[in-house]
Amino acid sequence: MPTIVSVDDSTVPGEGSSRLLLLVSSDNKHIVVEEDIMSRSRFISKQVEGFEATSQRHAILLPFSSFVLNKVIEYCSHYRGYYLLEDDPDAAPPGRSPVREWDQEFLDVDRNMLLRIIKAAHYLEIKSLVGSCARAIADMIRGKTTEEMREILGVENDFTPEEEHSPSSKCTG
C-alpha cells in the first residue's frame, strides 16, 4: 500500500477537470501534473475518487523514480483525451492488436528502462502501456534460441541436466 501523506490543500490548487495532483517519486521528487492527464491510470483515478469522498487531497507517493515517472507522464500526456480500448474498464479485453507506432518509438529504450516502465505502468494500472511494454519485451526475444533468450531476459539455467534434456523441453521446427 502506498503511504499517503497529508499536505496542505493550498499546495494543490486547481478546479474542474484541470485540477492538479502532486506525485512524489521514490527519489523524493515532487511532480505536479494535471489530474486529467493521469486519469488513464486506474490507480490514480481510485485515489482521486478517495479524495472526493473524503474531501481531502493528498500527495500520492509512488514507489519508482522520477525518471520513470516522467516517462509515464509523457505517455499519458501524449494520449491525453484519446480513447484506448485497453484502458476502458468496461470494454471486453481486446485481442491481439498491432503496436501503435508512437509507442514503438516511445519504448525504444534499453531493457532495464523497459522493465521499470512496465512495473510502473502495472502499479499505476495503465493497461495500454503494460500491453505495449509486454509486446516490446516479447519482440526482443521473438525468434531467439533458448540460450539467447536467457541472455536477453537475464535468467540463469537452473535445470538439472536431466530436466534440460527431457523431451518436453525440446523445440523443433
Added chain:
Amino acid sequence: MATETSLLLLPNELLLGILETLPGRDVLACNSTCRHLRDLITGSVALQYSIELFACGTLDGAQGPHTVPVPDRLDRLRHYAAAWERLLWTNHISLPHVVGFDLPLVVSGDTLLLLRVADLGGTVSRVYVQRLPSALRDIEEHRVIPRIPAHSALLDFTISSDQDLLVFRELRDQLPPKVHIRSLSTGEIHPLAGMLSVMDAAAPITNIHDLHGDFLLEAVGVIGSPDRLHLRNWKSGVVEAEGMPISFENAIFLDDHHILSVESSTYVLHHQACVRVTSFVTAKSAPVSYVFALPDFMRGIVNYARPYTRPLETTIAPRGCFYPDPSDRLITIEIELFQLTRGFAIDVLAHTFTRYIAAHPTSPDNSTISVPWHDWGTHGARVTVDPGVYKWTVSGARRAIVRCRDADRPVATLTVLDYSPRRVGRAIARGTANVLYGSEVITDYAGPVFGPRYGPLRTLLPCIATEIPFPDDVVGDGGEELRAFICENGVLFTRLGAQYNTISEAWAYTI
C-alpha cells in the same frame, strides 16, 4: 538465481502478459530457459494452447463472438492431434450426392471439388463442391452445386477454402476466355470480384495455374503455347506483374513472393528436369531464379508436375477453433521415366525451399542460383517408387495412399503419412506414433538402363506412418477401385463405377 535486472523480478501477472504475446515457437523456447518460467508456462492454459498449436502445425482460428473458450480449444486440439496420429475417426458419413461425378479434381483445406463431364468432348455439365465436416473443429458439412454456363468448355478449376473462392475459365467462340470468380459456399459471383469484365483480357489466358491471396497465376499467349506469366489481382482485375518466361508445364505459388515450377526439356539428355523457384517483387525488376536440380538419374521426361498445395495466406477468417498451418505443406513432384512404366515421386516440404531462399539471398548480378540435389537442405526430400503412384492425395503435409496389400488375399489398407517436421518431432519425443525415418534409399533404381548409379541420394524426410485396414465388405474387389482423398478434416473414399473415373459409391471418415 536471477540477476538484478532479470525479467524474473517482474510480477507473474506481467510475465504471463509478455509470454501470451509470443507465438508458440517462442513460448516453447522460453519453456527451457529456467524453472520459474517453465512453472508459469505449465500453469497457464493459454500458453499450453499456444505451444500445442505450434507443435501440431496449426494456427488459431477465427476470433469472434462465438469463440470457444481456450481450455475447450486446447482439449479439442489435443483430441484432433491424437485422432490424426491413430486415425481415430469421430464420424462416418455417406455421401450419396457425389455418385455419378468424376473423382475429386481439386482439394483445398476441407473442401473438395468434383465435376461431371457430359460427353467425350469433355464438356462439364455439373460442378459439385463438398466440404467435409469436423466435429472436433466445429465445422459443419456443406455442399453446393454452382450454376455454370451450359454447353461450354470449362477449365482450370481452382479453389481456396480459406478465401471462399472458386475460379474457373470458360472458353468462348470468337471471344477470349472468360474467368469466373465465384464464392465457394454459395456458387454465386464472389462479392469481392468487382472487376470481372477486366478479366476478358486481350491476351488470351491459356491456363490458370494457381491462386494465392489476391493473385491468380496465369499463363498467357497463343493457345497451346503460352509465352509468359501474369500475376493478376482477382479483386481488381489488374495485372500486377508479368513477363516471366515459361518453360514448364505447371506452376504454383510457393509463398507470397515465389513461384515454383518444374521444368523439363525433351531434347537434352542430362539434367533436363529441375525445379525452378522464381521470385517476383515488381514487374520492373528482373526475376531471380533458384534452380534446384533433380537427381541426375532422372533423365526421363517430367510427365507432369502436380504439386499439391494450398494457398499460404488467408484473407478471411477460417472457420473452426484452429486450422492447419498453411505453410506446413508437402510439395509432390511426380515424374515418369520415358523408358520405364514405373513412375516415382519426390516429396519436398515447402519449408525446404523457403529456408534455402532465406539463407541464400540473390543479387541482380547472379540472377540464377543453381542448387545441386544433395544440398536441398536438412529436411531434404523423399523419393518414392511405387506402382500405385497415381493413387496419392496430399493435404498440407499429409499424404493418403490406398494400397492393396496382398495379391492373393486382397485386403486394402489406407496409409496416411505425415511429413510435418513439428508433428514428427513431437511424435519422436513422446513416442506416441510410428515414425519412419528416411530408410527408402533407392540404390538400383536407374539400373542397367541408365548405367551408373546416382550419387548419394538423400531421403531425409521422416514421417509419421499410420495404417488402417478397410473393413472386408468395403474391400470386396481388392481395393483397386478405391481412392482416398485426404483433406484437413478427414478422408473421402470413393469406389469407381463401370464408367471410367466415375464414382459409384462415396463415404467419408472425419475427425
